[in-house]
Amino acid sequence: xxxxxxxxxxxxxxxxxxxxxxxxxxxxxxxxxxxxxxxxxxxxxxxxxxxxxxxxxxxxxxxxxxxxxxxxxxxxxxxxxxxxxxxxxxxxxxxxxxxxxxxxxxxxxxxxxxxxxxxxxxxxxxxxxxxxxxxxxxxxxxxxxxxxxxxxxxxxxxxxxxxxxxxxxxxxxxxxxxxxxxxxxxxxxxxxxxxxxxxxxxxxxxxxxxxxxxxxxxxxxxxxxxxxxxxxxxxxxxxxxxxxxxxxxxxxxxxxxxxxxxxxxxxxxxxxxxxxxxxxxxxxxxxxxxxxxxxxxxxxxxxxxxxxxxxxxxxxxxxxxxxxxxxxxxxxxxxxxxxxxxxxxxxxxxxxxxxxxxxxxxxxxxxxxxxxxxxxxxxxxxxxxxxxxxxxxxxxxxxxxxxxxxxxxxxxxxxxxxxxxxxxxxxxxxxxxxxxxxxxxxxxxxxxxxxxxxxxxxxxxxxxxxxxxxxxxxxxxxxxxxxxxxxxxxxxxxxxxxxxxxxxxxxxxxxxxxxxxxxxxxxxxxxxxxxxxxxxxxxxxxxxxxxxxxxxxxxxxxxxxxxxxxxxxxxxxxxx
Numbered sequence: 361x362x363x364x365x366x367x368x369x370x371x372x373x374x375x376x377x378x379x380x381x382x383x384x385x386x387x388x389x390x391x392x393x394x395x396x397x398x399x400x401x402x403x404x405x406x407x408x409x410x411x412x413x414x415x416x417x418x419x420x421x422x423x424x425x426x427x428x429x430x431x432x433x434x435x436x437x438x439x440x441x442x443x444x445x446x447x448x449x450x451x452x453x454x455x456x457x458x459x460x461x462x463x464x465x466x467x468x469x470x471x472x473x474x475x476x477x478x479x480x481x482x483x484x485x486x487x488x489x490x491x492x493x494x495x496x497x498x499x500x501x502x503x504x505x506x507x508x509x510x511x512x513x514x515x516x517x518x519x520x521x522x523x524x525x526x527x528x529x530x531x532x533x534x535x536x537x538x539x540x541x542x543x544x545x546x547x548x549x550x551x552x553x554x555x556x557x558x559x560x561x562x563x564x565x566x567x568x569x570x571x572x573x574x575x576x577x578x579x580x581x582x583x584x585x586x587x588x589x590x591x592x593x594x595x596x597x598x599x600x601x602x603x604x605x606x607x608x609x610x611x612x613x614x615x616x617x618x619x620x621x622x623x624x625x626x627x628x629x630x631x632x633x634x635x636x637x638x639x640x641x642x643x644x645x646x647x648x649x650x651x652x653x654x655x656x657x658x659x660x661x662x663x664x665x666x667x668x669x670x671x672x673x674x675x676x677x678x679x680x681x682x683x684x685x686x687x688x689x690x691x692x693x694x695x696x697x698x699x700x701x702x703x704x705x706x707x708x709x710x711x712x713x714x715x716x717x718x719x720x721x722x723x724x725x726x727x728x729x730x731x732x733x734x735x736x737x738x739x740x741x742x743x744x745x746x747x748x749x750x751x752x753x754x755x756x757x758x759x760x761x762x763x764x765x766x767x768x769x770x771x772x773x774x775x776x777x778x779x780x781x782x783x784x785x786x787x788x789x790x791x792x793x794x795x796x797x798x799x800x801x802x803x804x805x806x807x808x809x810x811x812x813x814x815x816x817x818x819x820x821x822x823x824x825x826x827x828x829x830x831x832x833x834x835x836x837x838x839x840x841x842x843x844x845x846x847x848x849x850x851x852x853x854x855x856x857x858x859x860x861x862x863x864x865x866x867x868x869x870x871x872x873x874x875x876x877x878x879x880x881x882x883x884x885x886x887x888x889x890x891x892x893x894x895x896x897x898x899x900x901x902x903x904x905x906x907x908x909x910x911x912x913x914x915x916x917x918x919x920x921x922x923x924x925x926x927x928x929x930x931x932x933x934x935x936x
Contacts, residue, residue, distance in 0.1 A: 402575070408422070625674075
């Protein structure tokens with residue numbers, strides 16, 4: 361009864377946790393507890409590594425999982441999504457916030473927290489204005505290229521720590537050149553430790569799926585560093601990590617700060633929402649429940665708000681950590697609460713154990729976490745199937761390598777929009793012939809054996825008629841007209857055009873006027889309701905028979921042929 365009351369009041373839409381708490385079964389508690397502890401075991405090494413990637417103290421990464429999970433569990437609509445720092449956002453923070461901080465470590469941490477707060481504000485705005493279209497803003501091909509560029513950039517950023525040399529450079533190529541100049545300074549002991557960690561992680565990924573391999577490698581490396589005194593031998597380690605929970609503080613900033621933060625926050629939001637919703641959808645489909653993509657803005661926003669208050673940096677739902685959560689048996693977001701509890705205990709009592717953690721091991725953890733972002737198979741498949749998609753992916757990849765993560769993701773979004781406009785401006789225009797022995801029509805170019813329509817040009821635009829493609833369609837029809845002789849009728853089949861704008865309607869008017877001046881009849885068939893309404897508003901119904909607009913192309917052409925055979929056809933009726 362209480363759940364139905366909450367549903368009637370609309371509270372369950374804003375707080376999905378009310379639904380799963382009301383439906384919670386005692387048998388789920390064990391599964392959620394195990395999943396939460398397993399996720400924490402995964403999160404500890406990864407969060408330490410990602411915090412280093414972001415240029416922040418290692419404990420800040422743990423804060424992200426601890427607080428982000430708490431916030432998302434209350435508001436998010438996915439039951440398996442795990443929220444925390446991600447590799448791409450970490451690198452974006454390192455590159456973009458570092459410029460604003462000007463080398464000041466304290467200001468760097470403050471701006472990183474402000475970035476999370478700004479992401480939370482943008483999430484609220486996106487939720488209010490129902491901007492879930494963001495998930496479709498970046499095409500799959502662009503995303504493949506962006507991820508590949510991000511993966512390569514992240515790996516390159518970790519190689520100095522893996523080799524035990526100083527890092528440098530602002531983009532992938534600068535870092536590669538700088539690293540090449542450091543070859544003579546490689547610390548072989550550090551390299552051996554890092555490579556050993558990578559090998560163990562890859563073997564664990566292959567043969568021990570679902571086990572806390574990362575935590576095991578982390579523990580072994582700490583044990584080795586302590587027993588053999590590796591810090592004294594020149595092996596860089598994390599050093600002291602403060603004990604205790606994060607101190608809560610409301611971030612403060614002026615309008616100038618927000619103006620500077622907006623591009624960073626927008627980039628983080630775009631990355632976080634696309635990756636989070638993509639992962640959440642896959643788990644919702646797997647477990648048979650519906651995902652509210654608009655609600656994900658609130659879940660992501662509350663998660664980032666909690667992180668901002670706890671001196672963290674922007675977080676997102678990631679596929680890898682969510683897969684760990686799901687594989688471990690998570691039934692509900694209560695698993696995230698168990699994860700947060702486990703991490704809180706670690707921060708309170710066990711941070712001293714992490715002092716001798718070699719940084720090369722953290723670099724190995726990052727590299728093994730992101731190498732799959734470089735999906736060579738997907739790039740090769742695009743090269744074979746769709747060159748335009750491949751070129752779009754290549755642009756996204758190169759832009760990330762040259763410009764960095766933030767500029768890369770924004771350019772990738774612009775490239776997606778540009779690609780969409782290019783495709784919309786060049787629709788396929790099928791010039792039709794009759795399939796033998798039937799009343800159906802098909803593209804005479806794509807299908808051999810169709811019967812030509814004597815004295816008739818029938819065409820079907822396979823897209824909406826918009827300002828961006830109206831001129832292209834008109835030119836194609838006039839070109840076909842120039843190549844034909846003795847044309848008595850031009851028929852436009854709009855059954856594959858779901859929408860028309862003012863420019864599209866005026867194009868049809870121009871085509872009608874042009875054909876009329878040549879004493880050629882013009883008819884429209886298969887028009888949907890929105891098309892018919894706009895064409896009438898533009899006055900086309902006053903010039904031609906609008907009764908055809910509802911009919912199929914076969915019906916219209918069948919009547920024309922009958923009129924031609926009977927010799928009764930003079931001129932098509934106008935108006936209604």
